[in-house]
Structures are given as structure tokens and as C-alpha cells.
Amino acid sequence: MTQARLMVFTALLAAGGVGIAQAQVRTANPEHIQKFKQGECLKCELAQTDWQGANLPGVKATGSVLQQANFTGANLPGADLSKCNLILSNFTQANLTGAILNESFLVTAKLPKAELAGASLLKTDLRDADLTAVNLQKANLQGALLIKAQLYQANLSESNLGFAALSLTNLNEANLSGANLQGANLRGANLSGANLSRANLGGANLTGANLSGANLYGAQIQGALLTSVTWRGTLMPDGSVRGR
Structure with missing residues (x-):
């Protein structure tokens, strides 16, 4: 599948114009399997x-x-899977520490409890992906698409999410301490119980986001859009509690 066809495919998915089960999948090449091994x-x-x-x-x-493809429990540290079609792939509990996944398509992929510490995911498409309890500590996700992704209890501490698309993403109880979220789109995101201490949210769009019980102590929120945010027991940057 070429890059152009992938773009059309994912656009149709977003618009509901094609079902996952209807997507054409080419047969694996035996020679390529040996090379990969x-x-x-x-x-x-x-x-x-x-x-x-x-x-x-x-x-x-x-x-x-x-x-x-099924990579459940696979050991892939330092792997270069950039610009790959990984739609609907399964990386459950896989080790991808330091891996390169720049500009790859991981739409609806499964990565729960995967190890991606220090990985590079620049402009990677992770829409609707399952990243529950994933370890993305110090990972680079600048410009990544994470719309409607599941990041419940994910470790994103000190990660780079600058200008990432995180609208309607589930970040409930996620660890985003020290993360860079400058210019990120978090519109309608669920950040309840999330740790955002020392995070940089400068210029981020948090319109309609849920920050109930979130920890924003020491965070930078200058220029952030905070319209219709849900505050309930939220620890603010100055140590005060908003929405008791």
C-alpha cells in the first residue's frame, strides 16, 4: 500500500466510508519474511x-x-519501523524501547503495556490506537496524531507531545509530568486524575477537557485555551485547588 493510498484509506476510515474488515490486505512475501528474520x-x-x-x-x-501483523510480546528494541503500514497491528507487551516509528500508520493498533521509552514517533498516526498503560517515557511524539486514542494510565513523563493532536483522547490517570504539550490540541480530552506537574501546556487547546482531580502543580499554562474545562478538585500550578 503506497503512502498516498494509506492517506486515502485513513481518511475514509475517519469519515466512516470504509470498514476495517473491508480493507484490502496483500499476502506476505515469503522472501521478505526471511529477510525480516x-x-x-x-x-x-x-x-x-x-x-x-x-x-x-x-x-x-x-x-x-x-x-x-502480530508482535505480541516481541523484543524489538531499537527497531526501525518508520513509514510503515502498521494498521491493526498488535504490539501488546512488546519491547520497542528506543524504536523509530516516525510517520508510520498505527491506526487502531494495539499497544497495551508496550515498552516505548525513548522511542521516536514523529508525526506517527495513532488514531483510535489502544495504548493502555504503555510506557512512553521520554518518547518523541511531536506532531503525532492521537485522536481518540486510549492512553489510560500511560507513562508519558518527560515525553515530547508538542503540537500533537490529542482531541477526545483518554488520558485518565496518565503520567504527563514534565511533558512538553506546547501547542497540543487536547480539545475534549479526558485528563481526569492525570499527573501534569511541571508539564508545558503553553498555547495548548484544552477547550472542553476534563481535568477533574488532575495535578497541574508547577505546570506552564500561559496562552492555553481553557474554555469550558471541567475543574473538580484540580491542583493548580500555584498549589491552589480549583473546583472543590
């Missing part, structure tokens, strides 16, 4: 392949089609 396979056809529990540190698969 050996550690490098660029622009390869690897859709629906099973890599559960595989040990592939540093594997390179830039530009490959890995749609609906």
Missing part, C-alpha cells in the same frame, strides 16, 4: 505475519507493509 527488509510485504515473542532487536523495515 535476518534483520533487514525495506519496503517489504509482511501483512498478517506472526512475530509473537520474536527476538528481533534493531530490525529495519522502513516503508514496509505490516498491516495486521
Whole structure:
């Protein structure tokens, strides 16, 4: 699937014009499977392949089609999966520490409890992805699309989410301490119980967001849009409590 076709596909998904089950998936190429096992396979056809529990540190698969691939529990530290089609892929409890996923498509992908500390996800498309309890500490997600993603109890401490799209995202009880959220779109996001201490929210759009029970102590909120925010027991940057 080319980059242009992926863009059309994801646009149709967002508009409800095509179902996930209707998406065409190419058959994996056996030769490409062998190359991937050996550690490098660029622009390869690897859709629906099973890599559960595989040990592939540093594997390179830039530009490959890995749609609906299964990486549950796989060991992939330092892997280069940039510009890949990873739609509907499964990375549950996978180790992707320091991995590169820049500009990849992970729409509706499953990554609960995955290790992505220090990973690079610049402009990565993670719309509707399941990132429950994922570890993204110090990860770079600048410009990433996380609309309607599930980030319940995720560790995003000291991560870079500058100008990321997080509207309607579930960040309930997420750890965003020291994170950069400058210019991020958090419109309608659920940040109840989230730790935003020392976070940079300068210029962020928090219109309609839920900040009940959130910790904003020491956070920077200059220039942030705070219209219709839900404050209920929220610890503010100056240490005061708003919305008792």
C-alpha cells in the first residue's frame, strides 16, 4: 500500500466510508519474511505475519507493509519501523524501547503495556490506537496524531507531545509530568486524575477537557485555551485547588 493510498484509506476510515474488515490486505512475501528474520527488509510485504515473542532487536523495515501483523510480546528494541503500514497491528507487551516509528500508520493498533521509552514517533498516526498503560517515557511524539486514542494510565513523563493532536483522547490517570504539550490540541480530552506537574501546556487547546482531580502543580499554562474545562478538585500550578 503506497503512502498516498494509506492517506486515502485513513481518511475514509475517519469519515466512516470504509470498514476495517473491508480493507484490502496483500499476502506476505515469503522472501521478505526471511529477510525480516535476518534483520533487514525495506519496503517489504509482511501483512498478517506472526512475530509473537520474536527476538528481533534493531530490525529495519522502513516503508514496509505490516498491516495486521502480530508482535505480541516481541523484543524489538531499537527497531526501525518508520513509514510503515502498521494498521491493526498488535504490539501488546512488546519491547520497542528506543524504536523509530516516525510517520508510520498505527491506526487502531494495539499497544497495551508496550515498552516505548525513548522511542521516536514523529508525526506517527495513532488514531483510535489502544495504548493502555504503555510506557512512553521520554518518547518523541511531536506532531503525532492521537485522536481518540486510549492512553489510560500511560507513562508519558518527560515525553515530547508538542503540537500533537490529542482531541477526545483518554488520558485518565496518565503520567504527563514534565511533558512538553506546547501547542497540543487536547480539545475534549479526558485528563481526569492525570499527573501534569511541571508539564508545558503553553498555547495548548484544552477547550472542553476534563481535568477533574488532575495535578497541574508547577505546570506552564500561559496562552492555553481553557474554555469550558471541567475543574473538580484540580491542583493548580500555584498549589491552589480549583473546583472543590
